[in-house]
Amino acid sequence: MVGPEEGTVNSLILPLLVPFLTALVLALLSGRYRLERVLAVASSLGLTIWLVWLLLYVDAHGIQAVVIGGWTAPWGIAFVADRLACIMLVSSAGLGTIVQVYTCWTVTEAQQKYFFYPLMQITLLGVNWAFITGDLFNLFVAYEVMLLGSYGMMMVGASRPQVRQTLKYVAINSIGSTLFVVGCGVVYATVGTLNMADLAVRTAALAGERSGIVTAASMLLLVVFGLKAATFPLTYWLPDCYPVVPAGVIGYVAGLLTKVGVYSLLRTFVMLFRQDGSAFASDALLFLSGFTMLLGVLGAMCQWETRRLLSWHIISQVGYMIMGIGLAGSLDPRVAQLAVAGTILHVVHNIIVKSCLFLVGGAGERITGSQQLKRMGGVLELSPGLAGLFLVAALSLAGMPPFSGFLSKFVLTLAALSGGNYVVVTAAILTGFLTLYSMTKIWLYAYWRARCRQRPLASFRPLLAPVAVLVLLSVLMGVCAQPVLGLATRAADSLTNPAEYIRVVLGPTKTLPTQAIRQTRVAVAQAWEAAR
Amino acid sequence: MELPMAAAIAVLFGAGTYMILRPNLIRLAMGFTLYSNATNLLLITIGGYTRTSGAPFVGKDPQSAVGLMDPLPPDIILTAIVISFAVGALTLIICYRVYLDHGTDDPERLPTGDEHDTADELSPLKTGPAFAPVAGPGNHPPARGVPSPAPTPRQWSDRRREP
Numbered sequence: 001m002v003g004p005e006e007g008t009v010n011s012l013i014l015p016l017l018v019p020f021l022t023a024l025v026l027a028l029l030s031g032r033y034r035l036e037r038v039l040a041v042a043s044s045l046g047l048t049i050w051l052v053w054l055l056l057y058v059d060a061h062g063i064q065a066v067v068i069g070g071w072t073a074p075w076g077i078a079f080v081a082d083r084l085a086c087i088m089l090v091s092s093a094g095l096g097t098i099v100q101v102y103t104c105w106t107v108t109e110a111q112q113k114y115f116f117y118p119l120m121q122i123t124l125l126g127v128n129w130a131f132i133t134g135d136l137f138n139l140f141v142a143y144e145v146m147l148l149g150s151y152g153m154m155m156v157g158a159s160r161p162q163v164r165q166t167l168k169y170v171a172i173n174s175i176g177s178t179l180f181v182v183g184c185g186v187v188y189a190t191v192g193t194l195n196m197a198d199l200a201v202r203t204a205a206l207a208g209e210r211s212g213i214v215t216a217a218s219m220l221l222l223v224v225f226g227l228k229a230a231t232f233p234l235t236y237w238l239p240d241c242y243p244v245v246p247a248g249v250i251g252y253v254a255g256l257l258t259k260v261g262v263y264s265l266l267r268t269f270v271m272l273f274r275q276d277g278s279a280f281a282s283d284a285l286l287f288l289s290g291f292t293m294l295l296g297v298l299g300a301m302c303q304w305e306t307r308r309l310l311s312w313h314i315i316s317q318v319g320y321m322i323m324g325i326g327l328a329g330s331l332d333p334r335v336a337q338l339a340v341a342g343t344i345l346h347v348v349h350n351i352i353v354k355s356c357l358f359l360v361g362g363a364g365e366r367i368t369g370s371q372q373l374k375r376m377g378g379v380l381e382l383s384p385g386l387a388g389l390f391l392v393a394a395l396s397l398a399g400m401p402p403f404s405g406f407l408s409k410f411v412l413t414l415a416a417l418s419g420g421n422y423v424v425v426t427a428a429i430l431t432g433f434l435t436l437y438s439m440t441k442i443w444l445y446a447y448w449r450a451r452c453r454q455r456p457l458a459s460f461r462p463l464l465a466p467v468a469v470l471v472l473l474s475v476l477m478g479v480c481a482q483p484v485l486g487l488a489t490r491a492a493d494s495l496t497n498p499a500e501y502i503r504v505v506l507g508p509t510k511t512l513p514t515q516a517i518r519q520t521r522v523a524v525a526q527a528w529e530a531a532r
Numbered sequence: 533m534e535l536p537m538a539a540a541i542a543v544l545f546g547a548g549t550y551m552i553l554r555p556n557l558i559r560l561a562m563g564f565t566l567y568s569n570a571t572n573l574l575l576i577t578i579g580g581y582t583r584t585s586g587a588p589f590v591g592k593d594p595q596s597a598v599g600l601m602d603p604l605p606p607d608i609i610l611t612a613i614v615i616s617f618a619v620g621a622l623t624l625i626i627c628y629r630v631y632l633d634h635g636t637d638d639p640e641r642l643p644t645g646d647e648h649d650t651a652d653e654l655s656p657l658k659t660g661p662a663f664a665p666v667a668g669p670g671n672h673p674p675a676r677g678v679p680s681p682a683p684t685p686r687q688w689s690d691r692r693r694e695p
Contacts, residue, residue: 189578
């Protein structure tokens, strides 16, 4: 029932257990602010180190799975650590550590009194859970835990705009949750299982007969995950809600929460719903991705507040990832693998660089006392170090060669070109130029202009260390492109061809009907061609 | 049994959508409750509930599985109920807090501009809870018919001003 290496499997529950227990302990420690910070950072750091080990172990020994409660796989809830899940877990825990170090200086004790660190740990718990679970309904529960934690984090301090914007966030996510449960229900009614490995087997074998209604159910899930990832028609909540999150915390929220949606899209639309040869979903995703990219970057260009501007950029970067997921439906397995690898790289790159930009922005706000670009100015004079870090992160976001953004965008563009999707490539390259434009705008107004005040408003020097770590990671990811690309390709491989995933979770008897899938895909492609 | 259930689900979803679209925060919260009830009914229907089917594991004939309801959907419903309780309570509290903050429960009368800037966050006077209720004395809601204070209009001129 479990993989060939049975020794480590039980510890797969650690990414949930550690943040959960830490949150409980921290909630009991109210009042001892310093101890609370030390414990929170230490627990996340320990978890990160363990997860890096797990990533290396899984990469060497194959997928690990544990089925909770001793039930056998399709009925019990499986936790599965494949390479993609491990990469995401490392990103989540690592970013969580860095952001918590950063918030030691930015979150005031008055805010900490509102259970800031326990809520942060609960959010970490939900995010980790969403990455490691192997069950569709369990994913819903993970989403809810993550959302409840993030509602609390957004409202820490409870100022008027915070509460007002959180209401919007709660409302839009409640609708998403309803649709998620309905989607789970319809999938269960038509396919008869919620276990992801079992779903992958059964939907692939479903070709033709009931594939229409499964496609409908998968479109419900597309709406849910698209809402979370802020794809094209469902973006408007994000630029309003994110700017009110306390400085520092926004680095985690902006860097990771939308990427959970992207991860779920990857998991469901690359691995699970292949009943119609993915033709419908991948066309829809490609269509949405172009609009998401352009809308995000055009929205960013006309903003004059740093947080709002960067929030619009989250949307445009999500567009690139959606493009990769759409390309994964390609008939050529090499293109599909390249596209998924590019998506994974872009997700990791974006987690690092986007949160880095928000953290840099937070330090800049502490120097100039404002987030309005027109009231900022002279950060280059007041802190050359911070300006240098911003420059690297901004160039990386725009996709300049030596940094991580170039690598991921290059792989994605390559996949799109070999797939023959020239319209989307045009949109992607245009978006890259416009991104560079709006980064230049921040640079010109906030950094290069005459200084707006004689000395920094608040202390910011300790904040440079966590930011520097993130910048270093981005540079390393760009410089060591080959091993990073290798890891992403292996992760993509186990996602586009989930035979190993299925074998580890369900046991050796169940296999993916590869032949049937290939026949279906070819038949569907021919049907589409005929229709055109 | 499926037809009346489908009708009930449709009515609940329709009523929930109507409630959510009303310009009233309490109706918004109630709309979400209706949504979750509709979802739970949908799940019960999916589980193969008929007039004759027994509860899972304790059906008419303990020896056979004939006529039993699928045990998984009730399981999902339990989880979904618990979660919707928690989120519903949180939504109600946030709605009430927004009402206290702004003296209105009409989302369209809430200020749309963002009065939020970093200098406020960093200044020692304004950190901590910015909790200053504007509703009537003792946090009581203003009496019906009393006009609530109008939100400050958005300052468009601020955005156009050159540095």
